[in-house]
Amino acid sequence: MPSGVSFLISIITPTFNSAAFMAQTAASVRSQTHQDWEWLITDDFSQDGTWAKLQALCASDNRIKAVRNDANKGPAFSRNCSMDRAKGQYFAFLDADDVWLPSKLEAHLDFMTSGNIPFSFTAFEIIDQHGQSTGKIVDGKSQIPFNYKDMLRKKATMGCSTVMIERSLISESRMPELRTGQDYAFWLALLRTGVPATCLPIALTKYRIVPGSISRNKIGKARRQWQIYRELEKLGFLESATCFSSYAWRAVFRK
Numbered sequence: 001m002p003s004g005v006s007f008l009i010s011i012i013t014p015t016f017n018s019a020a021f022m023a024q025t026a027a028s029v030r031s032q033t034h035q036d037w038e039w040l041i042t043d044d045f046s047q048d049g050t051w052a053k054l055q056a057l058c059a060s061d062n063r064i065k066a067v068r069n070d071a072n073k074g075p076a077f078s079r080n081c082s083m084d085r086a087k088g089q090y091f092a093f094l095d096a097d098d099v100w101l102p103s104k105l106e107a108h109l110d111f112m113t114s115g116n117i118p119f120s121f122t123a124f125e126i127i128d129q130h131g132q133s134t135g136k137i138v139d140g141k142s143q144i145p146f147n148y149k150d151m152l153r154k155k156a157t158m159g160c161s162t163v164m165i166e167r168s169l170i171s172e173s174r175m176p177e178l179r180t181g182q183d184y185a186f187w188l189a190l191l192r193t194g195v196p197a198t199c200l201p202i203a204l205t206k207y208r209i210v211p212g213s214i215s216r217n218k219i220g221k222a223r224r225q226w227q228i229y230r231e232l233e234k235l236g237f238l239e240s241a242t243c244f245s246s247y248a249w250r251a252v253f254r255k
Helices: 019-030 050-060 075-085 104-114 148-152 182-191 218-232 237-252
Strands: 009-015 037-043 064-068 090-093 119-127 133-138 164-166 197-208
Touching (some): 009 075, 037 050, 050 064, 064 075, 090 104, 104 119, 104 164, 104 197, 133 197, 148 182, 182 197, 218 237
Parallel strands (some): 009 037, 009 090, 037 064, 119 197
Antiparallel strands (some): 090 164
16 A cells, blocks of 8 residues: 555445344454454344444444434345445445454555455454354455456355445445345346456455354255346357356365
């Protein structure tokens, strides 16, 4: 990052019944070595006390700004609501049950600004619901750009909570309102412009596996993947089948 220059980073987070993990997630945001951030949270009509916790967070730090949907509308709607309110030069995505290492924003921003990279993601470590490491690191193999064709074949996982994007690339684009897979569909739409996503192969995020969550339904995820190929990306049957085979292989042998 150029000396003396500081960039505001807008952190985009949807919450839904996230009370059990909000304190850990909030602590990881507030401990960032890059302190020029705003945290834009949209609560999706939680019923477990999440909203009360968010109100307390907002009262304790004026960089944290939360709003609440008037009904449950899904994570895409909620992320889009946060993006609509964002003022930063960069958007960093963080799910409410995940955790960042203290250097996440600083290291990621340095990587992007020094390399003139507008779209990037990092490796991540998988933790269990109690925050204990599983010993598995994903997307930690190589620092290379991934293009649209690569991501159709899921050559990288590109975990949502690892992604950071320059505001000018996103512009007025928003996530499609799918119940699952909306982040992946959004990355594809941005990659379709010809700008690749470059991996920083350092695990700066801890991704929490919560049993029973919608993202853990493998059959549902497979159906969603096929829907994205056929309905959103308008791929033919043969190309969809080829991409799906690559996706399925990686789902089993994810690295």
